[in-house]
Amino acid sequence: MPLWWPLLVASLLFAIGVYGVLVRRNAVLVLMGVELMLNAVNINFVAFDAQLRDVLHGGQTFALFIIVIAAAEIGLALAIVLLVFRTHGHIEVDDLRELADRDVGDLDKLDHPGERLDHPGRVS
Amino acid sequence: MTPSTGSGTGWVEAVFLLLSLVALGSALLVVTASNMVHAALWLVVTLGSVAGIYLVLAAEFVAWVQVLIYVGAVVVLLLFALMLTRAPTGRQDDLDARRALPAAAVAVLVAALLGATVVAGFHDVRIDLDDAVVGSAETTGTTVFTMWVLPFEVLSVLLLAALVGAIVLSRLRTDGET
Numbered sequence: 001m002p003l004w005w006p007l008l009v010a011s012l013l014f015a016i017g018v019y020g021v022l023v024r025r026n027a028v029l030v031l032m033g034v035e036l037m038l039n040a041v042n043i044n045f046v047a048f049d050a051q052l053r054d055v056l057h058g059g060q061t062f063a064l065f066i067i068v069i070a071a072a073e074i075g076l077a078l079a080i081v082l083l084v085f086r087t088h089g090h091i092e093v094d095d096l097r098e099l100a101d102r103d104v105g106d107l108d109k110l111d112h113p114g115e116r117l118d119h120p121g122r123v124s
Numbered sequence: 125m126t127p128s129t130g131s132g133t134g135w136v137e138a139v140f141l142l143l144s145l146v147a148l149g150s151a152l153l154v155v156t157a158s159n160m161v162h163a164a165l166w167l168v169v170t171l172g173s174v175a176g177i178y179l180v181l182a183a184e185f186v187a188w189v190q191v192l193i194y195v196g197a198v199v200v201l202l203l204f205a206l207m208l209t210r211a212p213t214g215r216q217d218d219l220d221a222r223r224a225l226p227a228a229a230v231a232v233l234v235a236a237l238l239g240a241t242v243v244a245g246f247h248d249v250r251i252d253l254d255d256a257v258v259g260s261a262e263t264t265g266t267t268v269f270t271m272w273v274l275p276f277e278v279l280s281v282l283l284l285a286a287l288v289g290a291i292v293l294s295r296l297r298t299d300g301e302t
Contacts (some may be wrong), residue, residue: 001137003249006181007242009144013151013174015235020155022227023220028205029160032167035198036151039174042190046183049259051251057267060183060259061275064268067186067193068279072286074198078205079290085209094221 006047014040027081027091031074038070136253140180147173158219160211164202171195182256185264 013036020033042063049059085091150169157163171194178187221227257263268276 001140001251001253003246003251004243005137005140005144006177006251007246008239009148009177011238011242012148012235013170014238015231016148016151016155018234019227019231022230023155023224025221026160026211026219028202028209028211029155029163029219031205032154032163032202035167035194036154036170039171039194042186043174043177046178046181046186047251049183050181050253050256051249053256056271057259057264058272060186060264061268061272063178063183063186064189064264065275065279067189068283071193071198072283074201075290076286076293078201079293081205082208083293083296091209 003047003051006043010040010043010047013037013043025092025094027084027093028078030093031077031081034077035070035074038066042066136180140177143173143176143180147177156220158215158217159213160206160216160219161203161213164199164206167202168195168199171199180253181251182253183259185259185261188261 017033017036017040020036021030022033024030024033045059045063045066047059049057049063052059081091084096088096147170150166150173153166154163154170157166171190175187175190175195178184178190
């Protein structure tokens with residue numbers, strides 16, 4: 001099969017993941033977009049491994065390592081997501097603006113970020 | 125589609141195209157579904173088809189690891205997160221921000237750029253899968269534990285660090301004490 005078939009599939013999958021990361025508001029759904037992008041990269045590695053006939057199987061090994069890194073990333077990210085949910089009551093990434101640039105007058109509101117529950121969070 | 129000259133490779137390409145269509149369609153549903161649980165379940169379909177693509181590309185062990193880790197563990201973790209954050213299981217109309225159009229424009233640009241690049245760069249290169257060495261558990265294990273031992277060990281330390289970090293994060297108290 002032509003090499004560009006899996007590469008094109010990987011490009012499209014990556015673009016779909018980019019769309020998901022950009023458009024979703026829920027942090028868990030953003031993470032799903034990241035997973036799609038990581039899988040697209042893995043398809044590239046495996047395709048080039050098959051095309052180059054790598055005797056060391058560098059592409060497949062790298063794909064395995066990326067799967068492990070993705071597992072570590074999803075574990076840490078979900079811990080962060082659960083912490084955000086406990087402190088804010090929601091995981092809408094658009095409303096998490098504690099680290100945004102803001103006026104000096106608003107800085108005193110940041111002393112107790114755990115108490116900032118005045119967001120219109122949807123706890124249902 | 126160019127007819128293959130190798131013996132009996134026509135069905136390989138057909139299977140690959142089918143798996144690609146399933147993967148791309150379900151990936152689109154992952155990012156557009158208005159029901160969060162449905163999005164997670166469509167992710168299972170996408171990751172499973174990607175595992176099938178690995179199988180077609182002679183990466184057998186990677187495919188089974190994909191099924192075990194991604195379909196088995198990662199999706200379960202995502203579903204756990206959805207449950208623990210009390211995500212509504214019904215339909216929601218506000219899952220997407222009001223920037224769907226620019227996001228879609230960026231995604232189309234990314235797809236056009238990457239796709240045009242790979243097609244222009246590799247349009248005359250073919251993968252010969254007829255007598256490819258299948259990346260079975262034995263082959264992959266031999267290469268990992270002979271050539272790639274150091275990255276493997278570094279990766280295991282990274283995994284340990286991520287595990288400790290996740291435990292520390294989930295033990296944080298919001299009232300100041302740790």
